Amino acid sequence: MDIAIPHDVLAEAPDDESKVRKLGYIARGAAVFRAETIIIYTYGEGVDWEEVELMKLLLEYASTPPHLRRRLFKLDRRLKLAGLLPPLRIPSHMPPREPSAGDVVDGVVERWDGYYSLVYIGGGKYAKIPKPYPIGSRLIVRIEAETSRPDTYRAVVVKRPPDYWGYRVEVKPFKQLAEGYDTAIYTGREGRSVCEGLPRPVGRTLVVFGGPKAGVDEIARIEGIELKGLFLNFIPRQGTEAVRTEEAIFAVLALLNYANICSVGKPTKAEK
Secondary structure, eight states: OEEEEETTTTTTOOSHHHHHHHHHHHHHHHHHTTOSEEEEEEOSSOOOHHHHHHHHHHHHHHHSOGGGHHHHSOOOGGGTTGGGSOOOOOGGGSOOOOOOTTOEEEEEEEEEETTEEEEEEETTEEEEESSOOOTTOEEEEEEEEEOSSTTEEEEEEOOOOSSOOOOEEEEEEGGGTTTTOSEEEEEEEEEEEGGGOOOOOOSSEEEEOOOSSOOHHHHHHHHTOOOOSEEEESSTTOSSSOOOHHHHHHHHHHHHHIIIIIOOSSOOGGGO
């Protein structure tokens, strides 16, 4: 499941610290519910591209294993408050230990050794891959065996493992959000109440959230398009005037997780 947030989601954050903390909550929500991608979508005129790049940078930083961050991110004043981001504590973020055959670990290509790539995997250890990859590339590798060097192991590149390995971050215009998805779920106060039927995600699913300046229905009107998918109110009878995006992420994804993992039986009304 992927989620989408607007480019102006930080509009009401009063200072830089609040912006970082808000992005931290979004990162945590995505990780708790195993989102594969966070899409920052743009709409309307006057997009603040510097803020979009800041959001992308901080969300990517949060998703990167701590032991690889210094090798993947250069010194950048925009990361001066990155310490406020809460730890995700997903499998790829666990502290490095002594590797053993069969372990799947995250790493970054540090240098080439003849026809091999030397991939730093944390703890002063390296994986030796029999193929040249660009320096700075982030790879997921499986340890195969030890080598003659105590700090280096033979390994192969593998696809993302079944354990949750973090999210990617993309930027897209609102009009192109739903392209390539089997199911699009738009969230908002004006949508149909989930009390009428909780949807069960089918296929590749995208969940779209509004922001402090406009809900997804307003954004669709601004962009001159019709929402194609489910438009649902996941928090009927909300007690506050507005629900913040980071709050909505937890509420919505918790319900969808229940529908997808825990519920059984016939399709709900929202699916018919």
